[in-house]
Amino acid sequence: MMPALQCRQLKRLGQLMLLVASLLLSAKVAADENEKKQSRAAQILRARGIDPDILSSLNQANALPAGENLLDISVNGELKSSQRVMTGRQGQICFTPDLIDQLGLKQPAQLADPGCIDLSQQPGFNLKADPQKLALSIVVPQQALADEPQYSGEMGGHGALLNYNYYSGVSRVRGRQSRYSYLMLEDGINMANWMLRGRQQLNEDRGKVNINRGTLYAERPVPGWRKRIQFGQIGVSNTLFSLGEIDGIQVIPDRGLEKDSSESGSIEGIAGTSQARVEVRQYGALVFSTLVPAGPFHLNGIPLHNLNGDLDVTVLETDGHQQRFTVPASAMRVNPSGNRGLSIAAGRLNQAGESGSGVPALLTLNQNWQVRRLSLQSGLLLTKMYQSLGASLAGPVLQGAQLAAQIVAANDRQQHTSSMQLSLSGSYSLTSSLSFNASVSKNTPGFVSLATASARLAERYENDNLQYRLSAGWNSPSAGYFSYSYSASSRFGDNGISRYDMLSWSLPFRKAMLSVNVSRNRGNSSNRQLSVNFSLPLGGQNFSSYYRRSGSGGQLGAQIDGALGKNGTYYLSSGRDMQARMQSVQGSVSANLHYTRMALAASMNSEQAGNVSLSGSGGMALVGSHLLFSPQPVGQTFGMIELSERLAGVAVRTPGGTSWTDWRGLALAADIPAWHPAMFDLDTESLPKNSDVGNGHHRLAMARGSVKRIRYNILTSRRVLLTLRLPDGRPVPRGGLVRDDRQNIITTVLDDGTIYLENSPVKGTLEIAINGENRRCRVDYQLNDEGENDAPYQQVSGVCLLLPGGGEPTGAAVRAG
Template sequence: MFKLSAAACAIRTLLRISLPVLVVFGSTAQAREYTFDAEILKQRGVDSSVNAHFAKEAKFLPGLHSVSLNVNGKDKGTLAVRFGPEGEVCVDNDFLSAAGLLPIKDPAPQDCHNYRQDYPSAIITPMPNTESLQLVVPSEALDSNLNAMPANVQHGGTAALLNYNLFATNSRYDGGSSEYRQASLEAGVNFSDWLLRSNYMVTDNDGKISANSLYTYVAHTFVDQKMQLQAGQVNAVSGLFSGAPINGIQLTPASALIAGDSGITVSGIARGAQARVEVRQTGQLIYSTLVPAGPFSLDNVPIIRTNTDLDITVVEADGSSNHFVIPSSTLKAKRLSRPQGLSMSLGQVRDVDTDYDKPLVANISDGWRLSPNFTLSASGVLAADYQAAGAELDYLPVDNWMIGTSVLASKESFGEATNGVKSELTTSYSPVSSLSISLSGAKYSEDYRELTDALDDDYTSYDSSYGAGISWSSHILGTFSFGYSLNKASGDNSDSRYVNASWGKTFKYASVQVNWQSQVGSTDENDKDEDLVYVNVSIPFGSQSISTHYRQQGDDSSAGISTSGSVTQNTAYTISVDRDLEDQSDNFNGNINTNLHYTQLSVGAGGDTNHQRNFNATLSGGVVAHDHGVTFSPYSVKDTFAIARLSEPVSGIEMSTPQGTVWTDAWGQAVVPGMPLYRNARIEINANSLPQSMDLTNGTKMIAAGHGSVSKLGFKVMNSRRVMIDAKRTDGTPLRKGSSIVDEKGNYIVTVVDDGHVFINDIEGLSVLYATDDDGKRLCQLHWKLADKQDKEAFYEQTEGVCR
């Protein structure tokens, strides 16, 4: 927080009244010269020398100022910026890093480094009247390694949480009944960007109670290294292998901090300064930025797909524009995913049913981009009686065609010593946007094992597996998909083959979906080749919908109808009726879900014509204990969250958050249950949910949160007591229209309007009011009486007053 001196406040007031008018031509700025009234400056205690300082352009006073920074149209948060003796911006590498700009290559030991020396085309616009600073820089000045992470990322904070999901069901039927209850509980603590999480599952099945600990671990993200640490009961990440649950420690890349790389470059020329480049695909704006005058080149532009043209529009500052198209055939897309980096883990295998000792195991994986068209990944697993290693190579021969191949080898000696190899080949091709084809095949040697497979004496391996898929969409005919899979078992075991197909189409008044699945050619005599067909037709009616369906599997078939919709904004229902077409029995089910603002409740019931009945209920949500008390959430609370707090304790105020709508409790607090990591998120109060007597001073917050942080969001509200006084004289006549109402010190408050009405925007603190004439002479004192308790839902209160 920076405090302004009295002189600075006076100057800022003058600047707000009379700012120089800047006219931008290319990369230079010219300004008319203004002269401030020296007498006014003197009366306000300001030295008249500031006349020359502010005569040609708006500028900050020398020294350190807290400003809102905007770079190429993107907000970078509030930064402390130093200004030189002439109001120039003094940059250093700390400032450039926070702004997402490349550092100074050879910083000289000088008091104030001029950024325009490095980038002459850069435009720097100080705006002291709004305490902000705007920069427009060429694309080569941007630091792409920062992945545009906001400068104002929130870290730290301490809170404890409990997420709960409570489920109970009761079934009754001829001859008996059964009950089942389940509680899934996740407890945790966040402290200094570290987090602890522990999950338990408790069940009660007809009186038989069991409790299981699913996991307990601590985690932390090291931002500078872009790595995440987990320690405790974790699931090991092993790149090309399936991994295993372990009691140990693990380091993995922090994906939220790793820059993406689309490989798309857009180049052009801007005619004037501060031109805006807009990139569109299929009519949708996908990227926008500001560029200075002259040639520009934008790297790694995010795109929707690689087989659709890019529409580029350069909008100049004067409103004129230039438009051109980059054909999809010329896009050089790096379709291959970028390897995310090194991951390692070390720990003892857990939660695996085995006759052998659970070994200590180490995993390591990494990946490299060899060229724009090749990526290589490698993984290794090391345990006392098990070792495995493998590599995968992905190749992009042409646009929209990807080929991948991998070879994995294992060696285990838990029982008999065996070696095995698995080789795999995959490919996908999309010749047009509406058609995609994929093929895959894998060959296993008889003794190839993953670690968890090697610990299982009864494991049966496959000899090979194959898969194929195709999907095609048409505006006229709808969407089709077809898939085939074959698993060939080793030895005398049975093969399995599956075929599935689907078709869907949305018409003007209904949507139709048809699915078919079949197990064909099974070599197991106990298996039946049964087709499964499911047809659904859905018809919407505003916020309600009606669906009919038909299902057939072998000799069994059923049909039904269901309806669903909203009862209120936070309550929804579903009702369904099904009929078994073979035994002519009917089944009825109904369910209602409601968000109670601080928890969620779902209740349901069903039955059939065979006298079976069932009832169920679910209660879910989260509880957070923090610095200012305990707050309930209708949603489960994620690793990274925030506490929003109003300046006054008002309940039921609606807030929009990235995880859904939340509401304040009786203390004016609400949990923002989840925040995107290292990216700006918008939290906004719905002003319509405020009491009529209350106003917002700031209803929107933009905040970026670091992993494991607990952010604090403060929203200031003002509670005003507005009053309309029907003021009359002692003889019953209304006060004269146009009369002034002043307080006891003679300060003007309001003017009397028609019929003697006096509207006071906030009467709190006004105990005495007088009516005056045109010369300021008091005519009478106004007396009124208000209700003891304010009606918060009324925009203003009405009362009568007498002026005597």
Template structure:
């Protein structure tokens, strides 16, 4: 198809100023046969190139639009001339009425679409796999709003895993830490079923924790998401609880909103190669290993956006540091959020080892828009011996500033106390290069969340109650002075103690080098527990496109001053490594190394460090997913999310495809997994043609899909194995064929032309291919040639000698 377009363009160039007549519709071109003959070309070529590009015969998936409105991808049928056939699904998917009655032509293969809609215009673009229909307005269905069509359905199971093993030896003592985070799931009929468990083992103690198991379904009609099972409450007002029951929330993706948890970030400094643990509501939700220096964690699997995170840093010498990330830093802004409603009903669920009472509750909230930039939310929560009311307001002032306020009042009957919690937030851009945000939360002594009411003050000692929280962030950038950011957080308790944390960061590019300075100070409630100040200065210098050399100096009150050098290299898409050395104040240098592997179907990280003869550490991490479908099991280097796709590209392993999550490779059956597709928006998958064999052609190297939440899509790339051959053809008298002869197959279809010195390039040769040549003087001859077996798949084309026998 594309070959014909290019050859046609070349033919027009050859013709120069030859007389050409075009039809009014621009669908055909007529060439002057006398001019063709005078240029040494077979006049029969004019018939082939007179037709416009067209779809190949059969059923194909195309992007459909009707009168300019996208309708999504549909299955349509084309006849041998590339004309669109009518199928009953077309009017339904396109949103127009079918003709009342059309006499059948008796052809069981294809009824032309044009016979059903004589006044319609069909615009076909084979290169983009797109069909555009222009129909009379009276053919459109007027009694329903035009809605976009999304890909829905599909059934598949999944398994996600994230395993971590850490070993250490210090002062003659050795220890190991093991952690496995596993998730089981099933997608069926746009329902998503998920179950997540965490297993950890350390110092002879092991812990298995079941985090949740739920079913989820999105109603596109009502733009709402329903969840059933073991859930974590999502509420814009009330503190999230793990519970058994159901909840209904607005489908944020359908409303063109960002995910509230997308802004969740944990930033800090590790004094050494350290293990980071993140817990929420007493449950371990994430653990990883970071090198010494500043670290940032993103994409955390939060249980709730309304509960603080507790971060524990385990240093390699056994020391531990803890800090809190307030819930106000986990939640996205409400400005621009479409008005919706929320409902949650159930019974509080306790994790393993928590024997407290589990009260029942019901919570509801509703949003109302105030103009184009404001919103008000109100709600109520009623539980066993507990009542709470709340409201929130947020809006924009001008184009730069966003202000918000929230108040929740509570009454705990069993404890005979009542109180209130207030929260104020402000964020915005003070100038083109300066932005800031501030959040203040205060609560009275008698305020209680539903979880607080189950603590027995006489027998239990829960976490210290926070009186107020203050967080502030400031960031600016300048092409001269670089980028600067500052953050401050303070927690005050009702017992009079307080903790605060300050972090400053500056970075600047100086010629080819990048300089970064980070300073962090943690202050605890008691003077003997103060963590002091940590500073980290690094200079990175790129040595090439894939190599970087970084030198650094760090200082903290615990470990003193250390300096180091690290070399990083990205050898390929699947292999990277780094090696480094570090020297402390006492002069005993240590070294460390890390290897990051992406062995196509999983992710593997390995690290080792040694600071002296008595201090050694190593870690091994393995993560990925597996998709269980009708064709078997396909592995993925990334965990599978709610919406995903099974990819098919030929029947061989090693074909690379670029997905929204990252690159993947096909397995031995030609399958791969797009582990995450954006719900209700376009997801693009591209085939890397450089990973194909030289004898493989692909009709379209990219596909786009708009999938509904919970859908399991199938995307297949049409690939053909071609055997390209360059012949040097001679007559039976050993004379090279003259340039300009036309080559045809047994059915009379034009293939190519004879070029200089009797060369003929055949784009695809089949075992039963029979070819003949029509020379410029009208003589016909049959090509006879012999090819080696098996085909050469490493060469772009094969070469062979041919003899053309007169017929």
């Protein structure tokens, strides 16, 4: 039994050994066959001028080449920035803690190497590289994203600013010459988020100079309360009452921490002459001034003290005529600001020409609520002899319909009268092409604002009785766009009614446009305006012919306007007065000079009457020891853009407009929104050809009143085109792999022994595998330290010395020619 059992075991062991030997033999045969296939493939590649070693570098799972790569990085589908990252030989991507913060990710808890973090090893992280697009997509769990606070903003910084807006014009009419000029200034200082601001205005009219010192106030945000505190000469905002400026203090909600809904207005009208000046006043103070061309105009974003004071609009024509009309406050309350929270203001009413005990001390409180889709506001105004209560309600009432209502009750103890004001406004979009707007404000006899009640004028109670405004708009693909607006106002003690209405129609067909605008002003000053315009684009220019009528005179003419380069525009017009039989010509040139805006305009008629004017605007700021300039006015929050290299003319797109660097590589980011993420993008097309940027996209959130330095790391790329020959005079064969001194594959040899290097050091060593000869050669080169910025590359030619058996070659280094 035992010998038989042993025999069977030996037999099974022999069968197992035979099976193992058979498997090993099959593997050996397969390996030999694979080696033969690879050898044949290598021979084919060599015959076609391609080094077979390239296959091993392209056969990796992560196809990003080892070394430094500039990648567009996105997180959960949102593009974050373009960054230079290091990639290891095994394809791992190195992330630094600063880069993780910029991507909006939480820092990993446990780090083996804090200086180089491999996010692919983090739980739930998925990284996918696209070598063709040089992009990296990172998908992370929601809990890996960095928490965003309820409000965020970088605090600190200091700087000074000066904004300016000027106009100077000389007119000559009937042999008489007159000059009108104005200069509007705003200066200020930012320090530790405290903001000090002052406004002044200088006017010169026919040799008489008038200086208006305007306002002077200080402000600081209080983010813990979500408020702003202001004191000095300030305009009371976020209130239900018709108040101008006070000398005092106020605490108001910070709009930057809520939905942005700044208090602003809009006006429309028709100018009869070119370079007409439009002035807008509220509570008697000039809040906006600009120049407009002849024809209809529509101006948005008029800065206001609040939504409770009418806008007095004056259009001053260059021929001396004036138009005046009023935009009622009720027309601006259709969508009032809904800044939730409590507002408090206290001080003395700032009335021109009055001071001391005659100026009332006041206290006003206003509370805002947001109840579902409705905005509610209540207010209280207290002085010794005048008290007032107010309430308002605004919001959608039907689909496509908005309604706002406001009531204010006043008690004037000095005159022993109680009165009331009721305001209603609404808008309704019946269809996508038909809309209506309406507003009405009705006062009871004796109702006056605090400013009027405190005045010492006998006629102070000739106050407004009724104001209303109606408008409608209809858009038809075949008939064009129609709009009509009508406003009227009346006063107690005056039987007259002031009216202003305007009718507009425009019809586009193909690329041309026909428009007709008619306006009529009746009341204290009566005037009629008619404008008919036909425009047709011609290439990059716009040609138009027009007919304008103002009063009893009419003018027929043509004009052309267009762009002058990337940052300029021009306007040229010629017309004939049909009644006076007088020919006239007007022209203007305006330009954004990167650091300021300027415009030059002139007009002349056949009677030698004319006008010449120069206007401009911009801002400047002192950040540290650097004085910076901008074509845009400097806002409450601003910063300095700084390049690591002294490059001029580099464009950076900022929230306040495009800024350009000066000869120091510095630029002014003039206006940055507070509390909200702001994007800054460097235009790489404006960089010299030999320069690049490490990260051209910055995303910042700044607190109100902060001053920030924004730095861009400029990379000077030394692009090199080498032409190499072997010692026997032959060009280095095409297809050979090129390695640097760290044995990283960086490129391959092109035709005629040429090698292109994208970002080369000043001194370098290259080792080249000679394709088809199983030999290597090496070349040492040195470039010129200072190359032409706009040259696409430096050219280098030389001899690649052979490496026999891995030894060191002999010979001189190659230098750029």
